[in-house]
Amino acid sequence: MISIPCVSASVMRFNEKELVFLSRQPSEMAAELGMRGPKKGDVVKRRLVKLVVNFLFYFRTDEEEPIGALLLEQCKVERENSQSFSIAFLDEAERKYLFECDSEEQCGEWIDCIVKASYEFMRKNLIFYRTEIHRLTGKDPLEQYGISDETRFQISNGLQLTPGDTSSL
Amino acid sequence: MKLNERSVAHYATCDSPPDKTGFLFKKGERNTAYHRRWFVLKGNMLFYFEERDSREPIGVIVLEGCTVELCESAEEFAFAVKFDCAKARVYKMASDSQVAMESWVKALSRASFDYMRLVVKELERQLEEIQEAAGGSCVGAAVGGMQGRPKLSRRNQVARSRSGASSSSSSSSSLSSSSSAPPMLVPFSAQKSSQDEVQLVSGCSKENGVAWSKPPVALANGFVEGGSSCVAWEGCADPGSSTVIGYGAEGVRAPPVPPRRKGASLESPVCPGTVCFSKLHDWYGKEVEDLRMQWLQSQ
Numbered sequence: 001m002i003s004i005p006c007v008s009a010s011v012m013r014f015n016e017k018e019l020v021f022l023s024r025q026p027s028e029m030a031a032e033l034g035m036r037g038p039k040k041g042d043v044v045k046r047r048l049v050k051l052v053v054n055f056l057f058y059f060r061t062d063e064e065e066p067i068g069a070l071l072l073e074q075c076k077v078e079r080e081n082s083q084s085f086s087i088a089f090l091d092e093a094e095r096k097y098l099f100e101c102d103s104e105e106q107c108g109e110w111i112d113c114i115v116k117a118s119y120e121f122m123r124k125n126l127i128f129y130r131t132e133i134h135r136l137t138g139k140d141p142l143e144q145y146g147i148s149d150e151t152r153f154q155i156s157n158g159l160q161l162t163p164g165d166t167s168s169l
Numbered sequence: 170m171k172l173n174e175r176s177v178a179h180y181a182t183c184d185s186p187p188d189k190t191g192f193l194f195k196k197g198e199r200n201t202a203y204h205r206r207w208f209v210l211k212g213n214m215l216f217y218f219e220e221r222d223s224r225e226p227i228g229v230i231v232l233e234g235c236t237v238e239l240c241e242s243a244e245e246f247a248f249a250v251k252f253d254c255a256k257a258r259v260y261k262m263a264s265d266s267q268v269a270m271e272s273w274v275k276a277l278s279r280a281s282f283d284y285m286r287l288v289v290k291e292l293e294r295q296l297e298e299i300q301e302a303a304g305g306s307c308v309g310a311a312v313g314g315m316q317g318r319p320k321l322s323r324r325n326q327v328a329r330s331r332s333g334a335s336s337s338s339s340s341s342s343s344l345s346s347s348s349s350a351p352p353m354l355v356p357f358s359a360q361k362s363s364q365d366e367v368q369l370v371s372g373c374s375k376e377n378g379v380a381w382s383k384p385p386v387a388l389a390n391g392f393v394e395g396g397s398s399c400v401a402w403e404g405c406a407d408p409g410s411s412t413v414i415g416y417g418a419e420g421v422r423a424p425p426v427p428p429r430r431k432g433a434s435l436e437s438p439v440c441p442g443t444v445c446f447s448k449l450h451d452w453y454g455k456e457v458e459d460l461r462m463q464w465l466q467s468q
Contacts, residue, residue, distance in 0.1 A: 012174045013228030020170060021254035022233050053233055053282035054213065068171030073180045073212065089176035090183070119212030120185060122285045129292035136299050141292055150279065152188045152212075153288070 023050065023057040023066045029113045032061060034100030038088075044100060054117050056087070070097065077114045085111050127155055181209055181216040181226045188212070189276045191269065192221075194244065196261040203244060203263060213282050215250075230260055237278040239460050246270040248460075250277060274460055 030050040035058055036042050047067070048059040054073060057066040074090045082104045086096040101107040115121065130153065133141045142148040189210040194203035195217060206217040206227070213233045216226040230250060240249040244263040248270060251259050264270035 012178050012226055014172055014174070014177075015230050015252075015258060015260075016170055016172075018234070018252045018254055018257055019172070019231050021252065021257070022231065025234070066170055068173075070173045071177045071180065071214070073214075074176065074183060074185070089173060089179070091176055091179035119282055119285060122282070122289050123212075126285065126289045126292060129289065129296050133292060133296050133299060136296075136303065141295055142288075145288075147279075147288070151276070152279075152285065 019055070019069055020065055022052055022055065023059075023069065024064075025052050027052045028117065029110060031101075031106070031110075033102075033110075034084075034098075036098040036100075038092075038095035038097055044098070049099065051113055051117055054119050056114065056117075072114060072117050073120055075118070077111050079107065079111060083107050085114075087114065123152060126153060131155060177214070177229060178225050180211065180214065181229065182224065185211065188280065189273065191273070192265070193217075193273065194263040194265075196263075198258065203261075210276055210280060212285075213280050215277065215280070232277060232280045233282055235277070235281075237274050237460075239274075248274050271460070 028051045030048065032046060033049045034044040035047040035049060036044040046061055048061050050057045050059070050066075054071060056070040056072055058068055058070075059066045070087065072087070076088050076090065076093065078086050078088070080086050080098065083102070083106075084098060084100045085107055086098050088094070088096045099110065101110060130141055133139070140148055142150075142153055147153060187209045189208075191208055192205055193208050195206050195208075196203050206219065207221040207223070209216045209218070209226070213231065215230040215232055217228055217230075218226050232250070234254075235250050235252050238249050238251060240247050240261060242261065242263065244261075246265065246267060246269070247261060247263040249259050249261050251257065262273070264273055
Protein backbone atom coordinates (compact mmCIF):
# COMPACT_ATOMS: atom_id res chain seq x y z
CA MET A 1 0.00 0.00 0.00
CA ILE A 2 1.20 3.43 -0.76
CA SER A 3 0.52 6.11 1.73
CA ILE A 4 2.43 9.29 1.23
CA PRO A 5 1.98 12.03 3.80
CA CYS A 6 1.05 15.05 1.83
CA VAL A 7 -0.09 18.54 2.53
CA SER A 8 -1.97 19.30 -0.62
CA ALA A 9 -3.84 16.85 -2.83
CA SER A 10 -4.46 13.51 -1.21
CA VAL A 11 -2.99 10.41 -2.74
CA MET A 12 -5.31 7.51 -3.25
CA ARG A 13 -3.95 4.30 -1.84
CA PHE A 14 -3.87 1.14 -3.86
CA ASN A 15 -2.58 -2.38 -3.41
CA GLU A 16 0.64 -2.00 -5.31
CA LYS A 17 2.14 -5.41 -4.59
CA GLU A 18 -0.91 -7.16 -5.93
CA LEU A 19 -0.96 -4.95 -8.98
CA VAL A 20 2.70 -5.72 -9.69
CA PHE A 21 1.82 -9.40 -9.35
CA LEU A 22 -1.01 -8.90 -11.83
CA SER A 23 1.45 -7.39 -14.30
CA ARG A 24 3.19 -10.74 -14.47
CA GLN A 25 0.08 -12.66 -15.48
CA PRO A 26 -0.62 -13.80 -19.04
CA SER A 27 -1.50 -10.86 -21.20
CA GLU A 28 -3.77 -10.16 -24.11
CA MET A 29 -1.10 -8.17 -25.89
CA ALA A 30 2.50 -7.32 -25.13
CA ALA A 31 5.04 -5.52 -27.27
CA GLU A 32 7.81 -3.01 -27.25
CA LEU A 33 6.37 0.32 -28.29
CA GLY A 34 7.37 3.92 -28.21
CA MET A 35 5.52 5.62 -25.39
CA ARG A 36 5.18 9.25 -24.49
CA GLY A 37 3.59 10.51 -21.32
CA PRO A 38 0.90 13.17 -21.21
CA LYS A 39 2.92 15.94 -19.63
CA LYS A 40 4.38 18.77 -21.60
CA GLY A 41 7.99 18.00 -22.25
CA ASP A 42 7.56 14.25 -22.11
CA VAL A 43 9.41 12.49 -24.87
CA VAL A 44 8.93 9.16 -26.59
CA LYS A 45 10.71 6.30 -24.86
CA ARG A 46 10.91 2.67 -25.70
CA ARG A 47 8.79 0.65 -23.30
CA LEU A 48 7.51 -2.87 -22.95
CA VAL A 49 3.77 -2.37 -22.93
CA LYS A 50 1.57 -5.16 -21.63
CA LEU A 51 -2.18 -5.44 -21.50
CA VAL A 52 -3.55 -7.56 -18.64
CA VAL A 53 -7.29 -7.53 -18.03
CA ASN A 54 -8.23 -3.83 -17.84
CA PHE A 55 -4.74 -2.56 -17.03
CA LEU A 56 -2.03 -1.40 -19.36
CA PHE A 57 1.36 -1.90 -17.72
CA TYR A 58 4.54 -0.36 -19.02
CA PHE A 59 8.06 -1.46 -18.22
CA ARG A 60 11.56 -0.31 -19.03
CA THR A 61 12.57 -2.86 -21.60
CA ASP A 62 14.96 -4.77 -19.38
CA GLU A 63 13.15 -4.59 -16.08
CA GLU A 64 10.77 -7.00 -14.40
CA GLU A 65 8.77 -4.58 -12.39
CA PRO A 66 6.56 -2.14 -14.24
CA ILE A 67 7.18 1.59 -14.04
CA GLY A 68 3.47 2.18 -14.11
CA ALA A 69 -0.05 1.05 -14.87
CA LEU A 70 -3.04 2.63 -16.53
CA LEU A 71 -6.52 1.48 -15.59
CA LEU A 72 -8.39 1.38 -18.87
CA GLU A 73 -11.83 2.45 -17.69
CA GLN A 74 -13.46 5.67 -18.80
CA CYS A 75 -10.85 6.27 -21.43
CA LYS A 76 -10.79 7.08 -25.08
CA VAL A 77 -8.49 5.44 -27.60
CA GLU A 78 -7.74 7.24 -30.84
CA ARG A 79 -5.63 6.65 -33.84
CA GLU A 80 -3.22 9.54 -34.15
CA ASN A 81 -1.63 8.57 -37.44
CA SER A 82 -1.06 5.43 -39.39
CA GLN A 83 1.20 3.90 -36.77
CA SER A 84 0.34 5.59 -33.51
CA PHE A 85 -2.55 5.72 -31.13
CA SER A 86 -3.31 7.64 -27.99
CA ILE A 87 -5.13 6.97 -24.77
CA ALA A 88 -6.81 9.76 -22.87
CA PHE A 89 -9.01 9.63 -19.81
CA LEU A 90 -12.36 11.30 -19.66
CA ASP A 91 -11.56 13.41 -16.66
CA GLU A 92 -8.59 15.01 -18.37
CA ALA A 93 -9.15 14.54 -22.06
CA GLU A 94 -6.37 16.83 -23.22
CA ARG A 95 -3.72 14.74 -21.51
CA LYS A 96 -2.85 12.00 -23.92
CA TYR A 97 -0.56 9.05 -23.61
CA LEU A 98 0.95 8.39 -27.02
CA PHE A 99 2.02 5.00 -28.31
CA GLU A 100 4.08 4.42 -31.43
CA CYS A 101 3.85 1.07 -33.13
CA ASP A 102 5.97 -0.60 -35.75
CA SER A 103 3.24 -0.94 -38.31
CA GLU A 104 -0.24 0.16 -39.20
CA GLU A 105 -1.51 -3.31 -38.56
CA GLN A 106 0.02 -3.53 -35.14
CA CYS A 107 -1.45 -0.16 -34.31
CA GLY A 108 -4.89 -1.36 -35.33
CA GLU A 109 -4.58 -4.46 -33.21
CA TRP A 110 -3.62 -2.48 -30.14
CA ILE A 111 -6.48 -0.05 -30.55
CA ASP A 112 -8.87 -2.94 -30.92
CA CYS A 113 -7.60 -4.73 -27.83
CA ILE A 114 -7.57 -1.67 -25.63
CA VAL A 115 -11.08 -0.65 -26.59
CA LYS A 116 -12.24 -4.09 -25.59
CA ALA A 117 -10.19 -4.21 -22.43
CA SER A 118 -12.56 -2.42 -20.15
CA TYR A 119 -14.90 -4.01 -17.70
CA GLU A 120 -17.61 -1.59 -18.68
CA PHE A 121 -17.24 -2.57 -22.33
CA MET A 122 -17.64 -6.22 -21.44
CA ARG A 123 -20.64 -5.45 -19.33
CA LYS A 124 -22.34 -3.79 -22.28
CA ASN A 125 -21.62 -6.77 -24.47
CA LEU A 126 -23.03 -9.07 -21.90
CA ILE A 127 -26.20 -7.07 -21.62
CA PHE A 128 -26.48 -7.07 -25.37
CA TYR A 129 -26.08 -10.84 -25.64
CA ARG A 130 -28.42 -11.45 -22.77
CA THR A 131 -31.06 -9.26 -24.29
CA GLU A 132 -30.63 -10.71 -27.73
CA ILE A 133 -30.74 -14.31 -26.58
CA HIS A 134 -33.85 -13.54 -24.64
CA ARG A 135 -35.40 -11.89 -27.63
CA LEU A 136 -34.69 -14.88 -29.81
CA THR A 137 -35.51 -17.65 -27.39
CA GLY A 138 -37.74 -16.12 -24.75
CA LYS A 139 -35.31 -17.30 -22.11
CA ASP A 140 -32.84 -15.56 -19.88
CA PRO A 141 -29.50 -17.26 -20.58
CA LEU A 142 -28.15 -16.49 -17.12
CA GLU A 143 -30.98 -18.28 -15.42
CA GLN A 144 -29.45 -21.72 -15.83
CA TYR A 145 -26.31 -20.56 -14.03
CA GLY A 146 -28.21 -18.95 -11.24
CA ILE A 147 -26.64 -15.57 -11.77
CA SER A 148 -29.55 -13.63 -13.20
CA ASP A 149 -29.85 -11.47 -10.14
CA GLU A 150 -26.30 -10.26 -9.98
CA THR A 151 -26.09 -6.53 -10.10
CA ARG A 152 -23.34 -6.51 -12.66
CA PHE A 153 -25.51 -8.33 -15.19
CA GLN A 154 -28.55 -6.16 -14.92
CA ILE A 155 -30.14 -4.73 -18.01
CA SER A 156 -31.42 -1.51 -16.64
CA ASN A 157 -30.31 0.14 -13.49
CA GLY A 158 -27.08 -1.36 -12.35
CA LEU A 159 -28.33 -1.28 -8.80
CA GLN A 160 -30.90 -3.97 -9.08
CA LEU A 161 -31.30 -5.15 -5.53
CA THR A 162 -32.71 -8.37 -4.27
CA PRO A 163 -34.80 -8.33 -1.10
CA GLY A 164 -32.70 -8.70 1.97
CA ASP A 165 -29.71 -6.98 0.53
CA THR A 166 -28.96 -4.45 3.18
CA SER A 167 -25.85 -2.97 1.69
CA SER A 168 -27.59 -0.65 -0.68
CA LEU A 169 -27.63 3.01 -1.45
CA MET B 170 4.83 1.89 -9.39
CA LYS B 171 2.77 4.69 -10.84
CA LEU B 172 -0.94 4.48 -11.43
CA ASN B 173 -3.22 6.94 -13.19
CA GLU B 174 -4.77 7.67 -9.82
CA ARG B 175 -6.73 10.76 -10.68
CA SER B 176 -8.52 8.95 -13.45
CA VAL B 177 -9.03 5.87 -11.33
CA ALA B 178 -10.57 8.05 -8.62
CA HIS B 179 -12.75 9.60 -11.31
CA TYR B 180 -13.97 6.14 -12.27
CA ALA B 181 -15.02 5.66 -8.65
CA THR B 182 -17.19 8.73 -8.59
CA CYS B 183 -18.41 9.01 -12.16
CA ASP B 184 -21.98 8.18 -12.90
CA SER B 185 -21.48 4.64 -14.14
CA PRO B 186 -23.57 2.57 -11.75
CA PRO B 187 -21.65 0.67 -9.12
CA ASP B 188 -22.04 -3.06 -8.65
CA LYS B 189 -22.42 -2.72 -4.93
CA THR B 190 -22.16 -0.08 -2.25
CA GLY B 191 -22.38 -0.06 1.49
CA PHE B 192 -20.65 0.46 4.80
CA LEU B 193 -18.10 -2.04 5.95
CA PHE B 194 -15.54 -2.07 8.68
CA LYS B 195 -12.04 -2.32 7.38
CA LYS B 196 -9.09 -3.24 9.48
CA GLY B 197 -6.30 -0.72 9.22
CA GLU B 198 -2.80 -1.68 8.22
CA ARG B 199 -0.77 0.14 10.80
CA ASN B 200 -3.57 1.13 13.06
CA THR B 201 -5.18 -2.24 13.54
CA ALA B 202 -8.53 -0.96 14.66
CA TYR B 203 -11.48 -1.45 12.38
CA HIS B 204 -12.61 1.73 10.67
CA ARG B 205 -16.02 2.20 9.19
CA ARG B 206 -15.76 3.13 5.55
CA TRP B 207 -18.10 3.57 2.64
CA PHE B 208 -17.33 1.02 -0.04
CA VAL B 209 -18.10 1.22 -3.74
CA LEU B 210 -17.54 -1.79 -5.96
CA LYS B 211 -17.19 -1.10 -9.66
CA GLY B 212 -16.04 -3.89 -11.88
CA ASN B 213 -12.87 -5.34 -10.37
CA MET B 214 -12.13 -2.25 -8.28
CA LEU B 215 -13.21 -1.85 -4.68
CA PHE B 216 -13.04 1.77 -3.63
CA TYR B 217 -13.37 2.99 -0.07
CA PHE B 218 -14.30 6.43 1.17
CA GLU B 219 -14.11 8.01 4.56
CA GLU B 220 -17.75 8.97 4.41
CA ARG B 221 -20.61 8.16 2.12
CA ASP B 222 -20.59 11.67 0.73
CA SER B 223 -16.85 12.03 0.43
CA ARG B 224 -15.87 13.33 -2.96
CA GLU B 225 -12.79 11.22 -3.38
CA PRO B 226 -11.87 7.72 -2.30
CA ILE B 227 -9.19 7.19 0.33
CA GLY B 228 -8.10 4.11 -1.52
CA VAL B 229 -8.87 1.25 -3.84
CA ILE B 230 -8.33 -2.48 -3.72
CA VAL B 231 -7.76 -4.01 -7.14
CA LEU B 232 -9.61 -7.28 -6.83
CA GLU B 233 -8.25 -9.16 -9.80
CA GLY B 234 -6.96 -12.54 -8.73
CA CYS B 235 -8.26 -12.33 -5.18
CA THR B 236 -10.10 -14.88 -3.13
CA VAL B 237 -12.61 -14.04 -0.46
CA GLU B 238 -12.83 -16.06 2.73
CA LEU B 239 -14.48 -15.99 6.08
CA CYS B 240 -11.98 -15.23 8.73
CA GLU B 241 -11.51 -15.91 12.35
CA SER B 242 -11.99 -12.68 14.08
CA ALA B 243 -13.28 -11.14 17.22
CA GLU B 244 -15.44 -9.13 14.87
CA GLU B 245 -18.72 -10.63 13.86
CA PHE B 246 -19.52 -11.13 10.18
CA ALA B 247 -15.89 -10.83 9.21
CA PHE B 248 -14.35 -11.85 5.94
CA ALA B 249 -11.02 -11.39 4.25
CA VAL B 250 -9.86 -10.54 0.77
CA LYS B 251 -6.67 -12.42 0.00
CA PHE B 252 -4.23 -12.57 -2.85
CA ASP B 253 -1.97 -15.25 -4.10
CA CYS B 254 1.20 -13.23 -4.23
CA ALA B 255 4.10 -13.15 -1.84
CA LYS B 256 3.75 -10.80 1.11
CA ALA B 257 0.35 -9.77 -0.05
CA ARG B 258 -1.69 -7.86 2.39
CA VAL B 259 -4.81 -9.49 3.73
CA TYR B 260 -7.74 -7.12 3.76
CA LYS B 261 -9.93 -7.87 6.70
CA MET B 262 -13.42 -6.53 6.66
CA ALA B 263 -16.50 -6.88 8.71
CA SER B 264 -20.09 -6.33 7.88
CA ASP B 265 -22.96 -5.63 10.21
CA SER B 266 -25.17 -8.55 9.42
CA GLN B 267 -25.02 -12.07 8.11
CA VAL B 268 -27.00 -11.15 5.04
CA ALA B 269 -24.79 -8.21 4.21
CA MET B 270 -21.65 -10.27 4.72
CA GLU B 271 -22.84 -13.00 2.38
CA SER B 272 -23.86 -10.45 -0.17
CA TRP B 273 -20.48 -8.77 -0.12
CA VAL B 274 -18.58 -12.03 -0.22
CA LYS B 275 -20.55 -13.11 -3.25
CA ALA B 276 -20.14 -9.79 -5.01
CA LEU B 277 -16.41 -9.59 -4.36
CA SER B 278 -15.63 -13.14 -5.33
CA ARG B 279 -17.24 -12.61 -8.72
CA ALA B 280 -15.83 -9.19 -9.34
CA SER B 281 -12.92 -10.19 -11.52
CA PHE B 282 -12.52 -9.18 -15.10
CA ASP B 283 -11.84 -12.80 -15.95
CA TYR B 284 -15.15 -13.91 -14.57
CA MET B 285 -17.00 -11.30 -16.56
CA ARG B 286 -15.06 -12.25 -19.65
CA LEU B 287 -16.03 -15.86 -19.24
CA VAL B 288 -19.68 -15.08 -18.89
CA VAL B 289 -19.56 -12.86 -21.95
CA LYS B 290 -17.81 -15.51 -24.00
CA GLU B 291 -20.34 -18.07 -22.94
CA LEU B 292 -23.25 -15.90 -23.97
CA GLU B 293 -21.55 -15.01 -27.19
CA ARG B 294 -21.16 -18.68 -27.95
CA GLN B 295 -24.77 -19.37 -27.08
CA LEU B 296 -25.93 -16.59 -29.32
CA GLU B 297 -23.89 -17.95 -32.19
CA GLU B 298 -25.46 -21.34 -31.75
CA ILE B 299 -28.89 -19.85 -31.77
CA GLN B 300 -28.05 -17.81 -34.86
CA GLU B 301 -26.77 -20.79 -36.69
CA ALA B 302 -29.69 -22.94 -35.68
CA ALA B 303 -32.07 -20.31 -36.87
CA GLY B 304 -30.25 -20.01 -40.16
CA GLY B 305 -29.33 -16.47 -39.39
CA SER B 306 -32.77 -15.32 -40.39
CA CYS B 307 -33.73 -13.41 -37.35
CA VAL B 308 -30.60 -11.42 -36.92
CA GLY B 309 -30.64 -7.75 -37.09
CA ALA B 310 -34.17 -7.00 -36.14
CA ALA B 311 -33.27 -5.86 -32.68
CA VAL B 312 -30.18 -4.17 -33.77
CA GLY B 313 -31.32 -0.79 -34.73
CA GLY B 314 -29.88 1.30 -37.39
CA MET B 315 -27.82 -1.17 -39.34
CA GLN B 316 -29.61 -2.56 -42.31
CA GLY B 317 -28.68 -5.76 -43.95
CA ARG B 318 -26.39 -6.74 -41.17
CA PRO B 319 -24.91 -10.13 -41.85
CA LYS B 320 -24.99 -13.00 -39.41
CA LEU B 321 -23.25 -12.42 -36.14
CA SER B 322 -21.04 -15.34 -36.87
CA ARG B 323 -19.37 -13.41 -39.62
CA ARG B 324 -16.84 -11.33 -37.87
CA ASN B 325 -15.25 -9.36 -40.60
CA GLN B 326 -16.96 -6.24 -39.62
CA VAL B 327 -17.10 -5.03 -36.12
CA ALA B 328 -20.13 -2.86 -35.81
CA ARG B 329 -19.37 0.75 -36.27
CA SER B 330 -21.62 3.32 -34.84
CA ARG B 331 -23.33 4.94 -37.78
CA SER B 332 -23.82 8.13 -35.89
CA GLY B 333 -20.15 8.80 -35.70
CA ALA B 334 -20.78 9.66 -32.13
CA SER B 335 -17.35 8.38 -31.37
CA SER B 336 -15.66 11.30 -29.92
CA SER B 337 -12.51 11.35 -31.92
CA SER B 338 -11.74 13.85 -34.58
CA SER B 339 -13.28 13.12 -37.91
CA SER B 340 -10.21 11.66 -39.44
CA SER B 341 -9.66 9.00 -36.84
CA SER B 342 -11.98 6.42 -35.55
CA SER B 343 -11.91 5.32 -32.02
CA LEU B 344 -13.48 2.00 -32.76
CA SER B 345 -11.37 -0.52 -34.44
CA SER B 346 -12.68 -2.37 -37.42
CA SER B 347 -9.84 -4.77 -37.74
CA SER B 348 -10.79 -7.96 -39.42
CA SER B 349 -8.53 -9.84 -37.13
CA ALA B 350 -10.46 -8.70 -34.13
CA PRO B 351 -11.09 -11.26 -31.47
CA PRO B 352 -14.68 -12.43 -31.61
CA MET B 353 -16.36 -9.78 -29.59
CA LEU B 354 -19.30 -8.27 -31.30
CA VAL B 355 -19.71 -4.64 -30.53
CA PRO B 356 -23.33 -4.16 -29.75
CA PHE B 357 -24.95 -1.05 -30.95
CA SER B 358 -28.29 0.46 -31.09
CA ALA B 359 -29.81 3.81 -31.00
CA GLN B 360 -30.12 5.58 -27.81
CA LYS B 361 -31.17 8.91 -26.50
CA SER B 362 -28.24 11.15 -26.46
CA SER B 363 -27.62 14.81 -26.61
CA GLN B 364 -25.42 14.07 -29.53
CA ASP B 365 -28.48 12.99 -31.37
CA GLU B 366 -26.96 11.82 -34.57
CA VAL B 367 -27.74 8.37 -33.29
CA GLN B 368 -31.04 7.08 -34.57
CA LEU B 369 -33.66 6.46 -32.05
CA VAL B 370 -35.11 3.02 -31.73
CA SER B 371 -38.53 3.12 -30.26
CA GLY B 372 -38.48 2.59 -26.59
CA CYS B 373 -38.23 -0.71 -24.86
CA SER B 374 -39.98 -3.83 -25.89
CA LYS B 375 -41.99 -5.55 -23.28
CA GLU B 376 -42.33 -9.26 -23.05
CA ASN B 377 -44.01 -11.10 -20.27
CA GLY B 378 -44.22 -7.93 -18.35
CA VAL B 379 -40.52 -7.40 -18.40
CA ALA B 380 -38.98 -4.52 -20.24
CA TRP B 381 -35.94 -5.55 -22.14
CA SER B 382 -34.26 -2.35 -23.12
CA LYS B 383 -32.50 -2.04 -26.39
CA PRO B 384 -28.83 -2.63 -26.07
CA PRO B 385 -26.75 0.47 -25.71
CA VAL B 386 -24.14 1.77 -28.06
CA ALA B 387 -20.73 0.62 -27.11
CA LEU B 388 -18.14 3.15 -27.96
CA ALA B 389 -14.60 3.31 -26.90
CA ASN B 390 -14.93 2.51 -23.26
CA GLY B 391 -18.33 4.06 -23.10
CA PHE B 392 -17.22 7.50 -24.02
CA VAL B 393 -19.68 9.81 -25.68
CA GLU B 394 -18.52 13.17 -26.78
CA GLY B 395 -19.56 15.84 -24.44
CA GLY B 396 -22.14 13.69 -22.84
CA SER B 397 -22.26 11.53 -19.84
CA SER B 398 -19.59 8.97 -19.64
CA CYS B 399 -22.12 6.24 -19.34
CA VAL B 400 -23.70 5.48 -22.63
CA ALA B 401 -25.00 2.23 -21.38
CA TRP B 402 -27.19 3.61 -18.68
CA GLU B 403 -28.78 6.62 -20.19
CA GLY B 404 -32.08 6.05 -21.81
CA CYS B 405 -32.12 2.38 -21.08
CA ALA B 406 -33.22 2.45 -17.53
CA ASP B 407 -36.64 1.28 -16.75
CA PRO B 408 -36.74 1.48 -13.03
CA GLY B 409 -40.01 -0.17 -12.60
CA SER B 410 -39.12 -3.36 -14.31
CA SER B 411 -37.73 -6.50 -12.99
CA THR B 412 -35.10 -7.94 -15.18
CA VAL B 413 -35.44 -11.50 -14.16
CA ILE B 414 -38.02 -13.82 -15.52
CA GLY B 415 -38.65 -17.04 -13.77
CA TYR B 416 -38.38 -19.93 -16.14
CA GLY B 417 -38.54 -23.56 -15.41
CA ALA B 418 -35.05 -24.87 -15.11
CA GLU B 419 -34.08 -26.82 -18.13
CA GLY B 420 -30.98 -28.46 -16.86
CA VAL B 421 -27.54 -27.05 -17.22
CA ARG B 422 -25.68 -27.67 -20.41
CA ALA B 423 -21.98 -27.90 -20.20
CA PRO B 424 -20.62 -25.51 -22.79
CA PRO B 425 -17.96 -26.65 -25.24
CA VAL B 426 -14.44 -25.97 -24.13
CA PRO B 427 -13.21 -22.56 -25.29
CA PRO B 428 -9.68 -22.24 -26.68
CA ARG B 429 -7.08 -22.21 -24.00
CA ARG B 430 -5.19 -19.02 -23.46
CA LYS B 431 -1.46 -19.11 -23.86
CA GLY B 432 0.40 -19.59 -20.65
CA ALA B 433 -2.66 -19.98 -18.52
CA SER B 434 -2.84 -22.69 -15.96
CA LEU B 435 -5.66 -25.11 -16.28
CA GLU B 436 -7.50 -25.53 -13.13
CA SER B 437 -7.41 -22.42 -11.05
CA PRO B 438 -10.69 -20.62 -10.79
CA VAL B 439 -9.02 -17.28 -10.55
CA CYS B 440 -6.57 -17.78 -13.34
CA PRO B 441 -7.32 -16.81 -16.90
CA GLY B 442 -7.89 -19.70 -19.18
CA THR B 443 -9.94 -21.96 -17.00
CA VAL B 444 -11.37 -23.90 -19.78
CA CYS B 445 -14.87 -24.84 -18.83
CA PHE B 446 -17.29 -22.09 -18.01
CA SER B 447 -19.61 -24.43 -16.29
CA LYS B 448 -16.86 -25.72 -14.09
CA LEU B 449 -15.60 -22.27 -13.27
CA HIS B 450 -19.04 -21.21 -12.40
CA ASP B 451 -19.44 -24.16 -10.10
CA TRP B 452 -16.25 -23.14 -8.34
CA TYR B 453 -17.55 -19.70 -7.65
CA GLY B 454 -20.80 -21.12 -6.47
CA LYS B 455 -18.98 -23.61 -4.32
CA GLU B 456 -16.89 -20.91 -2.71
CA VAL B 457 -19.98 -19.17 -1.56
CA GLU B 458 -21.50 -22.43 -0.38
CA ASP B 459 -18.37 -23.29 1.58
CA LEU B 460 -18.42 -19.95 3.26
CA ARG B 461 -21.99 -20.43 4.22
CA MET B 462 -21.22 -23.86 5.69
CA GLN B 463 -18.26 -22.48 7.59
CA TRP B 464 -20.36 -19.79 9.09
CA LEU B 465 -23.12 -22.17 10.05
CA GLN B 466 -20.66 -24.48 11.71
CA SER B 467 -19.11 -21.67 13.62
CA GLN B 468 -22.42 -20.78 15.18
